[in-house]
Amino acid sequence: MTFPVEVTSEPFTGNVQPLMHEIFHALRRLLDTGEVTVIDLRALPLAPGEEAQIEKKLGKGEVRASIDALGPSEIVETGITGVWLVTHFNAEEEILGRYIEICRIPAILESQDQDIEYGLDEMEALLETR
Amino acid sequence: MANDKSLIEILKSRGVSRRGFLKFCTTTASMMALPPSMVPAIASALEKARRPSVIWLSFQECTGCTESLTRSHTPTVEGLIFDAISLDYHHTLQAASGDAAEHAREEAMKENYGNYLLVVDGSIPLDNPGYSTIAGISNLDMLKETAKGAAAIVSVGSCAAFGGLPHANPNPTGAASVSDIITDKPIINVPGCPPIPVVITGVFLHYLTLGTIPELDELGRPKAFFGQNIHDRCYRRPFYERGQFAETFDDEGAKAGWCLYKLGCKGPVTYNACATVKWNQGTSFPIESGHGCLGCSEPNFWDMGGFYRALSEPILDVHRAAGIAAAVGAGAGLAVGVVNQMKKKRAQSPNFFSGCVAPVCRSRP
Numbered sequence: 368m369t370f371p372v373e374v375t376s377e378p379f380t381g382n383v384q385p386l387m388h389e390i391f392h393a394l395r396r397l398l399d400t401g402e403v404t405v406i407d408l409r410a411l412p413l414a415p416g417e418e419a420q421i422e423k424k425l426g427k428g429e430v431r432a433s434i435d436a437l438g439p440s441e442i443v444e445t446g447i448t449g450v451w452l453v454t455h456f457n458a459e460e461e462i463l464g465r466y467i468e469i470c471r472i473p474a475i476l477e478s479q480d481q482d483i484e485y486g487l488d489e490m491e492a493l494l495e496t497r
Numbered sequence: 498m499a500n501d502k503s504l505i506e507i508l509k510s511r512g513v514s515r516r517g518f519l520k521f522c523t524t525t526a527s528m529m530a531l532p533p534s535m536v537p538a539i540a541s542a543l544e545k546a547r548r549p550s551v552i553w554l555s556f557q558e559c560t561g562c563t564e565s566l567t568r569s570h571t572p573t574v575e576g577l578i579f580d581a582i583s584l585d586y587h588h589t590l591q592a593a594s595g596d597a598a599e600h601a602r603e604e605a606m607k608e609n610y611g612n613y614l615l616v617v618d619g620s621i622p623l624d625n626p627g628y629s630t631i632a633g634i635s636n637l638d639m640l641k642e643t644a645k646g647a648a649a650i651v652s653v654g655s656c657a658a659f660g661g662l663p664h665a666n667p668n669p670t671g672a673a674s675v676s677d678i679i680t681d682k683p684i685i686n687v688p689g690c691p692p693i694p695v696v697i698t699g700v701f702l703h704y705l706t707l708g709t710i711p712e713l714d715e716l717g718r719p720k721a722f723f724g725q726n727i728h729d730r731c732y733r734r735p736f737y738e739r740g741q742f743a744e745t746f747d748d749e750g751a752k753a754g755w756c757l758y759k760l761g762c763k764g765p766v767t768y769n770a771c772a773t774v775k776w777n778q779g780t781s782f783p784i785e786s787g788h789g790c791l792g793c794s795e796p797n798f799w800d801m802g803g804f805y806r807a808l809s810e811p812i813l814d815v816h817r818a819a820g821i822a823a824a825v826g827a828g829a830g831l832a833v834g835v836v837n838q839m840k841k842k843r844a845q846s847p848n849f850f851s852g853c854v855a856p857v858c859r860s861r862p
Binding site: 406407410457462463474475481 | 513532734754772777778
């Protein structure tokens with residue numbers, strides 16, 4: 368007995384293309400309704416090399432930022448405006464999480480109210496010492 | 498001891514900014530297998546969370562579960578969670594020993610009666626209490642005494658959850674799991690040999706943020722981490738669908754990254770988060786490293802017929818079965834029938850992990 372087997376040299380999960388469609392729809396929602404979408408890349412089964420494929424397809428955009436809070440974080444706007452790649456590392460620069468954010472600006476880049484309050488306290492102390 | 502400091506206050510005292518806290522919450526949501534949209538809810542809950550007292554008991558175990566958890570380097574999220582709980586007793590990690598250590602346990606139990614979280618790794622010997630004792634107290638007595646005032650119990654590792662390696666045939670110590678002994682407390686099983694560190698801390702975090710135990714499957718495992726099987730989430734699954742299998746560990750198929758099913762991979766009947774959460778800070782997991790899944794988060798994984806035996810292969814050698822058949826006067830042609838009957842009996846056994854033997858099994862019946 369023989370079984371028909373489709374042989375392909377593509378050693379991947381096939382999840383990259385559906386993900387690109389998901390990003391497309393999320394981008395449309397962002398423009399139409401302002402809805403922000405975050406996709407956790409660690410929650411998807413991806414073969415080694417598929418994350419790199421996604422990065423390559425999305426390309427590189429105009430903005431690149433880094434944050435130093437509980438280890439470094441890297442925020443890059445991809446070649447598709449409104450689609451960001453956010454990578455969080457620990458102090459040993461091991462990846463803690465990787466996300467695609469479809470938004471105008473990732474929330475973690477904004478100055479946070481609580482930190483601004485601390486900033487006010489620090490400014491007060493600074494002015495008093497002068 | 499547990500104190501009134503909230504997690505946000507602890508992080509603040511360590512110089513963690515609000516931005517750092519948001520990062521912590523984002524990776525926490527990922528760790529708890531929650532969608533990123535849950536991050537604001539986690540942040541809000543963690544701001545109010547108080548440090549729970551945790552008593553950690555280690556019985557018949559290899560310390561691999563503790564090693565797994567402490568392998569993370571600070572300041573990782575896992576490390577911060579360790580700061581966020583008040584680990585009042587852990588005889589492997591604490592400096593105190595003997596009476597002083599036992600006094601710490603008694604004190605924590607007294608001060609936090611009804612509210613502390615009891616974590617257990619290792620199985621409990623029931624045949625002879627002398628097989629494993631701590632400060633002259635049998636594991637059984639210590640478990641029963643400490644469980645009385647616990648709000649909930651977390652059985653960390655396959656030994657505490659299901660008996661694990663000590664329970665392997667012929668189970669010389671009469672090893673039993675926590676749930677075999679304690680029946681009047683909520684028990685969360687976090688199996689694995691060892692469990693993934695972030696899965697352990699994810700369970701702590703769930704308790705810390707929501708004050709409840711997570712939703713569990715029929716084996717007492719949190720569905721967030723054990724709700725999907727390795728095979729369904731495996732990146733090699735497309736090869737399985739195409740019938741492309743590695744036949745040996747060094748053939749062309751293995752080199753091309755084909756499915757390891759024929760080399761004994763237990764992914765189709767194993768429920769765990771390895772394929773997505775991965776190990777060593779998300780670097781890879783066993784299948785990605787070229788070795789099949791051992792099924793270590795399932796009961797009795799050690800006695801499942803061999804790590805390198807495909808799930809579809811009979812457990813008992815056909816020639817041996819033929820001998821049994823001949824001995825009862827039946828023809829050798831019945832040998833396969835004997836094997837099939839044994840397989841069927843095994844599959845119907847409550848100890849059979851997941852209740853399915855077919856390679857096409859994709860979900861728990």
